[in-house]
Amino acid sequence: MPTSPDALTPDALEERIAELRAAVRRAMAAGDRVRARALRAELRGAERAWDEAVLGDGGDPADERPWAGGGAERGLLPVRDQVHQALTLLGVPAAPKLIGSVYAAFFPGEIPGARLTSLRRDEERSFRTAPYARPYYLCAGLTADLLAAARGLVTVSTWPLEQRIVGPLSPRTDFLTAAMRVAEHAGRGDAASSPQVRRLLWRFATNIPGATDAPATGVVGVVDPAVLAEAARAELDIHQAADRDQRRQAAERARAQLDEAELLFGTRLRAMRTAASAAGGVPSGAPAPAVPRRRRAAATASRKSTASRKSTAAASRTKTPRRRSSAPATGGEAAPRTSRRTSDPAPPRRRPDGASNGDDR
Amino acid sequence: MTDTALALDRLRGGAPPRNHDARTIAALTANPGCARRGLMDAAGVDKDAVARALGFPAQFGQSQFAITRGNAFEAQVKADGCAELLTLLRDRLGLRLPEVAYDDLEVVGGNEGRELRYTRTRRLLARALESGEGTLFDHPLLRLDIAGQPAYLEPDVIAFQLEGRFHVIEIKSFAVIDGQAEPDQVAAAARQSAVYVLALRRLLAELGAPADRVSHEVFLVCPENFSNRPTASLLDVRPQLAVLERQLARLTRVDRILEELPDDLTFAPGDALPEAVRAVAARYAPECMATCEMAFFCRDEARACGSTGALGRSVRDDLGGVDSIGTALGLANGTIEPSPDLVETAEQLRTAARLRREALDGAA
Numbered sequence A: 001m002p003t004s005p006d007a008l009t010p011d012a013l014e015e016r017i018a019e020l021r022a023a024v025r026r027a028m029a030a031g032d033r034v035r036a037r038a039l040r041a042e043l044r045g046a047e048r049a050w051d052e053a054v055l056g057d058g059g060d061p062a063d064e065r066p067w068a069g070g071g072a073e074r075g076l077l078p079v080r081d082q083v084h085q086a087l088t089l090l091g092v093p094a095a096p097k098l099i100g101s102v103y104a105a106f107f108p109g110e111i112p113g114a115r116l117t118s119l120r121r122d123e124e125r126s127f128r129t130a131p132y133a134r135p136y137y138l139c140a141g142l143t144a145d146l147l148a149a150a151r152g153l154v155t156v157s158t159w160p161l162e163q164r165i166v167g168p169l170s171p172r173t174d175f176l177t178a179a180m181r182v183a184e185h186a187g188r189g190d191a192a193s194s195p196q197v198r199r200l201l202w203r204f205a206t207n208i209p210g211a212t213d214a215p216a217t218g219v220v221g222v223v224d225p226a227v228l229a230e231a232a233r234a235e236l237d238i239h240q241a242a243d244r245d246q247r248r249q250a251a252e253r254a255r256a257q258l259d260e261a262e263l264l265f266g267t268r269l270r271a272m273r274t275a276a277s278a279a280g281g282v283p284s285g286a287p288a289p290a291v292p293r294r295r296r297a298a299a300t301a302s303r304k305s306t307a308s309r310k311s312t313a314a315a316s317r318t319k320t321p322r323r324r325s326s327a328p329a330t331g332g333e334a335a336p337r338t339s340r341r342t343s344d345p346a347p348p349r350r351r352p353d354g355a356s357n358g359d360d361r
Numbered sequence B: 001m002t003d004t005a006l007a008l009d010r011l012r013g014g015a016p017p018r019n020h021d022a023r024t025i026a027a028l029t030a031n032p033g034c035a036r037r038g039l040m041d042a043a044g045v046d047k048d049a050v051a052r053a054l055g056f057p058a059q060f061g062q063s064q065f066a067i068t069r070g071n072a073f074e075a076q077v078k079a080d081g082c083a084e085l086l087t088l089l090r091d092r093l094g095l096r097l098p099e100v101a102y103d104d105l106e107v108v109g110g111n112e113g114r115e116l117r118y119t120r121t122r123r124l125l126a127r128a129l130e131s132g133e134g135t136l137f138d139h140p141l142l143r144l145d146i147a148g149q150p151a152y153l154e155p156d157v158i159a160f161q162l163e164g165r166f167h168v169i170e171i172k173s174f175a176v177i178d179g180q181a182e183p184d185q186v187a188a189a190a191r192q193s194a195v196y197v198l199a200l201r202r203l204l205a206e207l208g209a210p211a212d213r214v215s216h217e218v219f220l221v222c223p224e225n226f227s228n229r230p231t232a233s234l235l236d237v238r239p240q241l242a243v244l245e246r247q248l249a250r251l252t253r254v255d256r257i258l259e260e261l262p263d264d265l266t267f268a269p270g271d272a273l274p275e276a277v278r279a280v281a282a283r284y285a286p287e288c289m290a291t292c293e294m295a296f297f298c299r300d301e302a303r304a305c306g307s308t309g310a311l312g313r314s315v316r317d318d319l320g321g322v323d324s325i326g327t328a329l330g331l332a333n334g335t336i337e338p339s340p341d342l343v344e345t346a347e348q349l350r351t352a353a354r355l356r357r358e359a360l361d362g363a364a
Helices: A009-030 A033-055 A061-073 A079-090 A096-106 A113-117 A119-129 A170-187 A195-205 A225-257 A260-265 A270-279 A293-306 A310-324 A326-331 A334-343 B003-012 B022-028 B035-043 B047-053 B064-093 B114-131 B183-206 B238-250 B254-259 B273-278 B295-304 B313-318 B325-333 B340-363
Strands: A138-143 A149-156 B102-104 B136-138 B142-146 B149-153 B157-162 B165-171 B217-223 B230-236
Touching: A009 A033, A079 A096, A079 A113, A079 A119, A079 A138, A079 A149, A079 A170, A096 A113, A096 A149, A096 A170, A096 A195, A096 B064, A113 A119, A119 A138, A119 A149, A119 A260, A138 A260, A170 A195, A170 A225, A170 B064, A195 A225, B003 B035, B003 B254, B022 B035, B022 B142, B022 B149, B022 B183, B022 B238, B035 B047, B035 B254, B047 B273, B064 B136, B064 B157, B064 B165, B064 B217, B064 B230, B114 B136, B114 B142, B114 B183, B142 B183, B142 B238, B149 B183, B157 B183, B165 B183, B183 B217, B183 B230, B183 B238, B325 B340
Parallel strands: B102 B136, B165 B217
Antiparallel strands: A138 A149, B136 B157, B142 B149, B157 B165, B217 B230
16 A cells, blocks of 8 residues: 555555455345344444544545534434435436335325435445445436446346336336326325325326326315326336347446446446447447547547536546456455545545535545 | 638637537528627637727626526526426427427537547438437537638537427426516517527538428417416527528628738737727727627727627618718718718708707707
8 A cells, every 4th residue: 555654554454444345245235134234333433443444644634524413413323314215206217306205105204305406426435446335326317328327327236137227218108107106106105195295296296197087085286196197107117128129238248348336327438438348349238339530530629628527537447447457457446546546635534324425525 | 721711720720619509590680791700700719808808808797697587597497307398399399209209409428529420410310301210409519601611509409300390499497477478588589599590500401301200380388376386388580591691691701801811911919909909990880789798899899899780770870971970970961071072961951950950959
């Protein structure tokens, strides 16, 4: 570790951290959540010790603040867990606005809207720093054609890839699926009586043909969840087969072409990479290149010059060495992370779940 | 890159070009004789910045609240896979249930490059023409030749395919109350939509499809009454299309304007900026105040040299051939001897002066 010339302790700690991370992952893979949680607590302790050993004397107290403050206030669920709950209920890629209203309707409390905007970026950074350190990641939907991150949609990394692909028909099928899930959830117990749930159901029902025919209730503005679910299923039947085909094909392509991080967060530098692979004679696969190569090169050049966005720069920085060493990287975890740590000036060391965007900015 | 493109790059002074939108093109056609505006728009100069550097900041512009409101309404209509829009289209135009495909053209693989987006728009529309695939196309990027230069259009619009014909959907946030909307707003929306229809037709023509594959009826989506609920109506933009096509054909070509200008002219900020701007002739009229960021500067210039245009377009037309107010007054007083081609105008001016004198004397 080049950044710690003083003692052996940080090295030992780093080994320990790497071991613990692997152990957490194994425990999660085996489905042993209790053990995973215990290991994670240990892991945090080790990370804190590493921080003290490396940054201890000259360490910036501001680094600690989000932790200390967050720990006291975090009586409620962290934002990412709230989003996870809402998404699990919906079962489809969803926009933050829908996630917010679903959570408000069915769960106690609300999701602070401002926190949702940076969530996906934080998750991506966390994943790239320590892959699979968390049991799940909130990640992007992938567009079916270019396998890039779909705008403004949040998904969960543990879903099957097909579920996270967004084809041309998927916005509608996802809307209908969400309507069914919400209606079924509202149909259980007396959830449907709350005004927020009623509003949510109405919002779905007004835009699904036949869903507002409610002889049972007979009141305008009140939706029978069963009728809504039935109407949504009827329209879903029309689109589902075609949509499922498109999603399956795109998912197969994605599995063949993308690395682990890209599978979760989408490709960003598609234009550059296809140009490179085409030049190298490697068949670039099914997604027909959107542009003739001359144009693509021009676009890439202009993009390079204007690539001031930090995330893009960081992505390209981390991607290049990792792609080359991708085969051994999957086995030995420590090697790529060390290289990334040296290349990235301020990696988010901590994983304060839910408060993850506190200090990395 | 052509010579013209190089010259236009130089005019911008290295700054990235600004995208045209339908608003600027609709405004451009309002004053087709203005070389200054034509040149600056063709080069994609940030006119607002230039006007500020000249000390004449434009005091108008769309209100931030209006922009936010417009964006919020558009987002609402397009939320959840265009749910509300699909409902409207099914109700009003009889869109069939299976037609729900939605293609987002605003970003291509995380890249917002104009060429990339234009190429992708073109590819998807070509596919739609061939196989009928695709229903809604969100934020396509179109291209239109303005005065011999291609201008990219950043339309705030969805192209929509119904039974093989494309329609333009324009989402506006002004309210339709009791079936009536503000006529000015509707007219402006129609003018802007006509630009999109025209650009879409040109694109389809390049792809080898007849122009009538793009409908002249625009689907206008607005909030209904005092609610946030969207309603929709069809807007026939044939008159606006005709005007637009005629005006675009009449626009002075940029390369002809460039020929008469010095080779080192640039609108980059600096001490030479006022001279550079004055080197290009403007054609100020009071209507410019509503549409052009440079209007305050041009008005100041027009008043300083006593241009008749500052009094309004009708005055300038009536005084055909007389450029300045001073000359017109001189002709009316008889202190300036008219040249042979102005004899008739001078006669009328003198008559007008005599009538005015008599009227004032009679009143006194």
